Amino acid sequence: MFAFIIRRIIQAVLVMLVISLVGFSIKAQIGDPVRDLVGERVTPEERDQMAEKLGLNDPFPVQYVRFLKNALHGDLGTSFIYRKPTLEVILKHAPATIELVLGAALIVILVSLPLGVYSALKPRSLLSRFIMGFSTLGVSVPVFLTAIMFIYLFAVTWHVLPSFGRGETVDLFGNNYWQTGLLTIDGLKHLLLPCVSLASIMLPLFIRLIRSEMMEVLETEYIKYAWAKGLSPKRIWLVHAFKNTLLPVITVFGVQVGIMFAFTILTETVFQWQGMGFMFLDAVQRADISLLIAYLVVVASVFVIVNTVVDIMYGFINPTIRIAGTR
């Protein structure tokens, strides 16, 4: 198991190195660190001096190593829009996005598990057909369209839910860092539509995945044997089949939570949700290269870490892998 974890971590580090190389190459090509620091009103001589001082005339590998060193110390450059270290800007926007993704993930779990299991157990029932039809339709609707429909119905037509922003937030740790919307009714109301929209992309996929995994498991010999042992249907479905279904689903879930981060860019745009995605688009529109690259590195790290943790977790849950790792 230990060897397995180490191998997985080395892999993750390699991936991060590749990502950082790509990120840095882009930054070195099109970025302008001098402007990031002092703005555009400097003479060409001053620019040259600054460039020399910042080491911009050094060979590429030297600069890359410096970039890596700084990145390890949490320095990913300076955002020229916000005039602050990029990491600080990103972390400031992170809580909003995290709350959005967590909410959506929770909805996905709570809805897709029962529906997926049900449609696997009763594939011919009317409700199962309806669920499957709905999930085919679901994958064909872009998330921003779902979001717009929600706004039109719930906010514009019925006036029951707010259409944008985070609503009333409270300071979670008392250090003015994590403003949470989870603790106020207004905040939760604002969270509802964005979370459901975001969840709507993953729901069809998960319902189908859980259904097909479960159906496959139900066909196995060990399930047939469980019947032959005279166990109750409830126990066979909810203990035996369910645990075997969950293993592959957990792996996919980890990856999909990462994918949800990508879709937050769309959701946050529609709902003007002040999270990382919203900040990213702002950075694109105003050509803040440092912030863009920092966002790339941060999101890629989140991704790689989530993937790695999920893989390791999978190793703990699945006894077959655990043993393979130790031997």
Place this chain on the structure above:
Amino acid sequence: MSHLLEVQDLEVKFALRFGDITAIDGVSFVLDKGEKLGLVGESGAGKSVTGFSIINLISKPGYISKGKIFFKGNEISSYSDEKMRKIRGNRISMIFQDPMMTLNPVFTIGFQMVETLQAHRKISKADARDIALEKLKKVHIPSPAQRLSQYPHELSGGMRQRIIIAISLLTEPAIIIADEPTTALDVTIQAEIMDLLQELCESDNMALILITHDLGVVSQVTEKIAVMYAGKIIEYGSTDQVVKNPIHPYTEGLIKSIPGTVIKPGEDLVQIPGMMPTLTNIPPGCAFNPRCYLKEAICTTKTPELKDAGNGILAACHLK
């Protein structure tokens, strides 16, 4: 006095898109307390389906379309699922073909043993573990206590089959149905497992239905034998008589294809030409007729009934 198990004119069909096909066609046999019956035939002859019909666990889209099954005089073929569950794994246990696939990979041996007991008895976890341990000892598993906390993949195939046998013993059933219990195992282990099964049946006075394609194994273990071909029993009688003096040309062919039985060293083994028909195109008349060396006109027109052929053997052949 009723028999322990009585299967009467069992018919099983599979509902396929283009219509039903018959997998089991009028199978009848009886089993008494402690008796060992061998169900022999090629794959596809319907022997496994017969085994699963007894505990009413045929895979979809199969269903019992006709016939009755009695267990201790009760017609269990008409039982509801809920009622049947109290028989399955309790009074009638089953041993599956491939021990590598039979145990759930994500639960420990102990878990899978305890839950079986708890499904049928009101019993504490600790007591259930004690019984599990006792049964593991009974199937001669080395360091049994340690096995309880192990996962199936940590054990070899032969070991797993022993555990499955131990699971089937937990509730002290009246009948064990063993579906090709040794086919997936190494040859050396096959004999050990067969010996174990035989020994346990005799010591606990359990009845055994041994489903196999291996007539050699059956002849060593069981007292009675039923030979199946294309969904029908074509010969049924005491193992001694059938092996010594087979009536049906198919049985005869099977026996002559086993080295060291009827065939003496130096003689050629007999090979039955052709293959068993698939269920969708069974020839008219006797299903065996295209492969039969005795074939006459009647064999292609009339289906032979199972009838007394002397020596206590029933056989389905027009010519004997």
Place this chain on the structure above:
Amino acid sequence: MTKLQKFKESYFLYSFKHDKVAITSFIILITLLILAITAPWIAPMDPYDADNIDIMNSEIPPMWSEKGDSSFPLGTDNMGRDMLSTMLYGLRTSIIIAGCAVLLQAGLGVFVGLTAGYFGGKIDAILMRLADIQFSFPYLMVAIFIGAIFHVVFGVGSYERLAVPLLIVIIGFAEWPMYARTIRASVIGEVNKEYVEAARVIGLSRLTIMIRHVLPNSLTSVMVISTIQVANAVMSEAALSFLGMGMPVTKPSLGSLIQAGFEFIFSGSWWITVFPGLWLVLFVLVINLLGDWVRDVLNPKLYKG
């Protein structure tokens, strides 16, 4: 070989004829494609031509509502363009971009997959490792990121002028690993088969074997992927356009139409965004339904009632 081909075709046809969903989807898809191709001739007006547009006609609701106008059956948008025409042109733009992007993906993927399979060893390891890394990130994220970089490099003005080729490149680069992996997998699978051995014995070069023998055998899987990839590409294009990294409103795709209509939904002009939205969903839905069907037919093993 030809007999096998015929059998396949007949089975293909057979299962198609017996699947109402597939037939309906196919008919709708063909209709949509014809509408898109012939848009310049059948659309009531040319939304690209500023002379045709009268701002006085803006935000007219569909013709069945009270204030509707029968010359604009689905109403008009905020600039006074006929919705029906913009949707036909928008679909056309979306399909052109998605189609070319999938061709690019397939081209890149097949090239990388074949190269990896052909050379093997280190080149194979490096190429596939790269594909794996990219594959571990969601394609939409990659697309948005490439889009963002292009956006910054070209500036808003040139980006909008070059939007079509840029979008093709973005979506093409974002999704090639899918093809590369599939092709490589089938190359590795095919290379060990006897007919390849035989071809090698005859003395054919590896390149010839790859292109003439191995590649044709991989095309089934390429076909299966491609149906779904077209749907994905349309969605990616829409997402990019919605984020302002795609087609400009003056030459709209379905995504930019939805985006342009979004702000008017608050004033109740729902049709500007809802109609292009439904139009997009219809197109993607029929492709997905057909894709599911093709996958089931070509991979009967995967079929689960």
